[in-house]
Amino acid sequence: MTLLSVQNLRVTFETENGPVEAVRGVSFSLGRERLGIVGESGSGKTMTGRALLRLIRPPGRIEADAMIFDGQDLMQASERQMRGLRGRRIAMVMQDPKFSLNPVMTVGAQLTEGLRQRDRLGWDDARKRALAALEAVQIRDADRVMAAYPHELSGGMGQRVMIAMMLIPEPDLLIADEPTSALDVTVQAEVLSILDGLVRDRGMGLIFISHDLRLVARFCDRVLVMYKGRVVEELAAADLMAARHPYTRGLLNCLPRIGGARGPLPGLDRSGDWAE
Amino acid sequence: MSLIEVENLTVTFRANGRVVRAVEGVSLSVTAKESYGLVGESGSGKSTILRAICGLAPVSGGAIRIGGKTIPTPRGRAFARQVQMVFQDPYASLHPRHTIDRTLSEPLAIHGIGDSDARVMGALDDVGLPRNFRFRYPHQLSGGQRQRVAIARALMLEPGILLLDEPTSALDASVQAEVLNLLNRLRDERGLTFLMVSHDLAVIDHMCDRVLVMQNGRAVEELSREDLSGARMKTAYARSLFDASADRMLGDLEGTPA
Structure with a gap:
């Protein structure tokens, strides 16, 4: 069952140097499952999460062919209808409790x-x-x-x-934006198991935004890998080690590993067509 | 002979009449050209040890010796030439209104070292930054570039010891790889001694020869690199850190059939 389906989502900001596209045509669908969105800083993963709640202020602009949540098109919804959805049906956990x-x-x-x-x-x-x-x-x-x-x-x-x-x-859908990146590894495990229990017991949908590929691989059912506002690869978390896209492979390889080789870590090659 | 010796170090802070024991009776020794790691959760006192060595936190008990000599209080210029620190957050540790040139040449001016022009250019080359970055401000650089500047600044006085306080935790994975490679290259070229703090066991394992696991201000267990990668830890706490390490999650994943 599809809870949310997003077609060709774009987020654009007007700047002095012309429009900047933070999200460039992202499409995905979500059932009552755990979907991970990973990417480095500036890949548009947080903007994607905020756009789902239409939480981007002018001069930022959200465009999408369709953004359907539980039968309702979020792009057509009035501000009043959106307020009814935010918190009650779709909730978002922000990155830093301090702010x-x-x-x-x-x-x-x-x-x-x-x-x-x-x-x-x-x-x-x-x-x-x-x-x-x-x-x-x-x-x-x-x-x-x-x-x-x-x-x-x-x-x-x-x-x-x-x-x-x-x-x-x-809520039926929880968007968690780096909910554990400020936490120690042991506390992190606790918070993840809390989220996990909620998905299982309440049948909630979860979008888990993170920069940590290893964490997402462990915790989610499916993973979207984003780079410069685009989804470069979508795959089941269990197949992550078999990822074919050079960016995903590069992200995996540049992490040090316990007991790994001591030589220089491989850098990330951004010379392919996908890096445009 | 060990270069850095910390013996029974205790650091206590007083806040609102409460006494907070940030570090309690920690001892460690680092030999020359070694890379030594400190690992633990937030509040375990690992950063406080580095800050105490630098004179940024009060030493309430115990002794810190460098090269066999007790370090003076206040630390003074000779100490600055011997020991320098790289901080966690490159957004907060560079002066926002000083150009890179001014940040890098200030230590030279304080210590009366001439030839600052050539030294600043050389420092930028060393950390792999283009020379035309010299007159930029920190806000015109990315996080990884700022951390390179912070490392260049620490090396201006050619110290033998670098204290690294989570030098890559604010950086993306690919940028972290670049900065770790840079640190390892500089260590090889210059024979530096590292005392490095991190919460990421995989980073510590990649960088360090020995590691001290800390909890609640106390030393829990010292591990060699071989013991760490072979999972031969004796205490339950060190094992729980090891098991919770994100790196292990990937290992488990590889083991499951796809």
Whole structure:
């Protein structure tokens, strides 16, 4: 079953030196599965994620032949309809908890704000739901975290709070933009298993944006590899080691490996036609 | 004989009446021309050890010796000629309003070294940057290019020891490969000694001869490169780091039938 289908998505920014295309004709479809989007800085992976929620401000422009979410064309939707979808049906976890949580509100206030405004819950019910959400992401002393300000939390804790916040409305699609890149490897594994459980138990669709090919290979069902705004290769995560595209191969080869050779690491050859 | 000796180093900070023990009783020794790694999670105190050596964090107990001599406080010019540091974030560690030329020639001016023109050009050549980058500002460079400038700056005084604090964690994989290759080449050419911090075991394994695993400000286990790649660690914590390493995920993947 297709949850989201995107045809020929383009994101363009007008600059002094003419238009810059950050995303150049990306097409993909997503069921209730884990789709990874990998690429280096500037490959357009974050812009693709934001464009799905139409979260790009002018002078940025989003164009697509079609962007259908659960039968509704997001390109035709009014701003009012989009507001109804954002958070409730499609949620996005941003990269850095330091910049994405409100620094002058306690975690509890931020978690309950949506519940009270959107779902018209009372204080007590909102608080109960928020505590349950924090427990769902394996935060043990949820009461303390509710009363804390974002700067009093560690990176891993902040990241989990953001995931909890996005999961309260039980969205059908979660877009996670580098949700673990600020975390230590051991905490990373924990956050990934939380996301994994949600995909399995709730049948949620997940778009996992990352620069780390190894992580995506391990965690996702399918992988899109992006370079300069285009999808250069799409493949099942299990076949990643058999990737044929020179860019994907280059990305895999330039990573050091434990017990690998000590000689110079191979660089990334960007001389092919695909690098245009 | 070891070049860098850290003995029972303790670093404590006082914040709001609370005492934070960032490093507690850590000892290590690095021989000349060796590359030594420190690995651990955030808050394990690995960067604090480098900062304590440089005089950027207070030494509350223990001793730091370089070449057998206890290092002076404040560190002074002779120390700067011997030991230099490359920081994690090349976006934050270069002065935004100084040109590359000014960044590179400042240490020469402070130490009264002449011939700065030729030295700056030579430094740019060494780290593989075009000479016409000389009068650019940091914001006109990419992350990898900035890190090259930071490495060139650290090498201006021709120190024997480089302290590397996560030098590639802010960079893309392909750029990381270029910077690691550059560091290894410079180490070979100049006989440098590296003390390197990273949270990525694969990077440490590629760069270092020995590695110290740290947790909560304490040393957990020292491993040789062979022990690390052969998974011969004795403590549970070192093993959990090894198992969680992203590099291992790829290894597992290769083992599964496609």
